[in-house]
Amino acid sequence: MRTLAILGLALTTAVGTAGAQRAHQFELSAFGSFTHYDKTFGLESRVGGGARLGYFFTDVVGAELDAGYQDLRPSTGTASPSLTLGGASLSLNFGNARHLFYILGGYSRLDFESGAPYRFTDAAVHGAIGERLFLGDHAALRVEVRGLYAPNSGFPGTDWAGHLVGSLGLSIFTGAGTLADEDHDGVPDKRDVCANTPLGATVDVHGCPIDSDHDGVYDGIDQCPGTPVGARVDAKGCPMDSDHDGVYDGLDQCSNTPVGAHVDAKGCPTDADGDGVPDGIDQCPNTPTGAIVDAAGCPLDSDKDGVPDGIDKCPNTPPGTEVDSTGCPRFKDSDGDGVPDDRDKCPGTPPGSRVDANGCVILFTPERTPVILRGVTFEPGRAVLQLESFTVLNIVAQSLVANPAIRIEIAGYTDGTGSAATNLRLSQARAEVVRAYLVSKGVTPTRMVARGYGASNPIAVNTTVEGRAQNRRVELHQLP
Numbered sequence: 248m249r250t251l252a253i254l255g256l257a258l259t260t261a262v263g264t265a266g267a268q269r270a271h272q273f274e275l276s277a278f279g280s281f282t283h284y285d286k287t288f289g290l291e292s293r294v295g296g297g298a299r300l301g302y303f304f305t306d307v308v309g310a311e312l313d314a315g316y317q318d319l320r321p322s323t324g325t326a327s328p329s330l331t332l333g334g335a336s337l338s339l340n341f342g343n344a345r346h347l348f349y350i351l352g353g354y355s356r357l358d359f360e361s362g363a364p365y366r367f368t369d370a371a372v373h374g375a376i377g378e379r380l381f382l383g384d385h386a387a388l389r390v391e392v393r394g395l396y397a398p399n400s401g402f403p404g405t406d407w408a409g410h411l412v413g414s415l416g417l418s419i420f421t422g423a424g425t426l427a428d429e430d431h432d433g434v435p436d437k438r439d440v441c442a443n444t445p446l447g448a449t450v451d452v453h454g455c456p457i458d459s460d461h462d463g464v465y466d467g468i469d470q471c472p473g474t475p476v477g478a479r480v481d482a483k484g485c486p487m488d489s490d491h492d493g494v495y496d497g498l499d500q501c502s503n504t505p506v507g508a509h510v511d512a513k514g515c516p517t518d519a520d521g522d523g524v525p526d527g528i529d530q531c532p533n534t535p536t537g538a539i540v541d542a543a544g545c546p547l548d549s550d551k552d553g554v555p556d557g558i559d560k561c562p563n564t565p566p567g568t569e570v571d572s573t574g575c576p577r578f579k580d581s582d583g584d585g586v587p588d589d590r591d592k593c594p595g596t597p598p599g600s601r602v603d604a605n606g607c608v609i610l611f612t613p614e615r616t617p618v619i620l621r622g623v624t625f626e627p628g629r630a631v632l633q634l635e636s637f638t639v640l641n642i643v644a645q646s647l648v649a650n651p652a653i654r655i656e657i658a659g660y661t662d663g664t665g666s667a668a669t670n671l672r673l674s675q676a677r678a679e680v681v682r683a684y685l686v687s688k689g690v691t692p693t694r695m696v697a698r699g700y701g702a703s704n705p706i707a708v709n710t711t712v713e714g715r716a717q718n719r720r721v722e723l724h725q726l727p
Contacts (some may be wrong), residue, residue, distance in 0.1 A: 278416025328361030367401025663709035675699025
């Protein structure tokens with residue numbers, strides 16, 4: 248009995264809901280039994296029979312009445328007692344459409360009839376486990392093992408008694424019942440064309456899931472009904488928008504749209520001014536066609552002339568130059584120094600030179616920093632200008648003529664080779680040659696002083712060829 252109770256408790260704990268659909272059905276059963284009696288009764292184990300009437304309140308919980316009869320045979324003596332018994336039980340049922348297991352417990356009354364000592368009635372409690380093996384929807388073989396316990400037995404000399412009964416019978420099920428529905432979609436398995444429907448999905452009369460918006464997530468599970476056709480959805484049936492542009496994935500023909508960009512109905516960024524920066528990100532809308540822009544969509548203007556790069560046909564216009572709509576100077580400037588030819592007193596200024604308002608090279612800074620005339624060279628050991636010197640001296644002459652208030656010292660220097668006296672004479676002679684050339688180009692002689700400094704004030708070391716070449720130079724010093 249203890250083993251039976253423990254087994255029954257374990258099975259009860261394991262039960263969730265019954266897989267079989269038997270609610271509101273009746274069970275009629277006939278059975279044969281085999282009983283092993285308490286040894287104190289002195290009875291042999293005997294075969295008997297009986298019948299049951301049961302009712303399923305739900306798929307799990309049921310109740311039943313049973314009655315049985317047995318001819319008994321004592322182990323000793325000639326008495327021929329009989330046993331009539333009846334019982335009432337509550338049962339818990341679980342399983343599926345083909346196997347329905349159960350446990351039950353209840354009250355039994357055992358009526359022994361014959362002469363002494365087999366003339367008494369016992370009240371007992373019972374518990375059982377069993378299984379129904381269905382042969383179809385309405386018939387099943389029923390196998391059961393039942394234990395009975397009479398706490399106060401009427402058998403002489405016995406306080407309590409326990410009996411064990413095994414039975415095998417045939418059950419017939421009648422009544423409406425509930426048809427089996429394994430996937431719990433409300434359509435019985437017999438008519439369910441689509442088995443294993445996900446729990447919660449809405450189905451049609453055939454048991455097949457409905458997907459009204461055709462997004463692949465069934466109605467009833469779909470938390471976002473009415474999804475546009477073609478949109479990709481998540482497991483809840485809600486459209487995804489990976490680039491957060493307001494157009495759903497699957498419909499979005501331009502994925503990975505930058506955050507903040509305005510898009511059209513296809514999810515593609517719009518660019519009203521055609522500058523390559525999408526509207527919404529473009530901080531300078533209405534950029535002129537052809538202009539080069541930065542990442543914010545604003546036109547670049549490298550030479551600051553007011554005409555955007557890409558449209559500017561004259562890039563690198565000098566600062567302050569008045570330009571036309573194409574970015575080119577309004578006036579002709581042949582040497583590109585920013586001074587129109589009609590005002591340029593020094594035409595032919597080398598590209599990149601700093602010029603004054605007259606278009607002449609600015610020789611001196613406000614700090615009157617000495618100017619080294621690079622490119623002015625002499626024949627070795629002589630005060631004779633080489634041909635390449637004239638280009639530089641011509642530019643100097645132009646600037647001095649255009650700026651008559653400037654007075655200068657022409658300073659000649661040599662490297663450290665040779666005697667000091669020789670170097671001093673050579674440097675003085677070279678300075679005077681430069682002065683003479685500038686006079687020949689129109690510079691007033693009284694504005695210029697020529698002085699030789701020999702090897703003094705070197706600007707590089709005299710131990711290398713390169714250093715000595717730098718020290719052989721002519722400088723212009725602005726005088727007060």
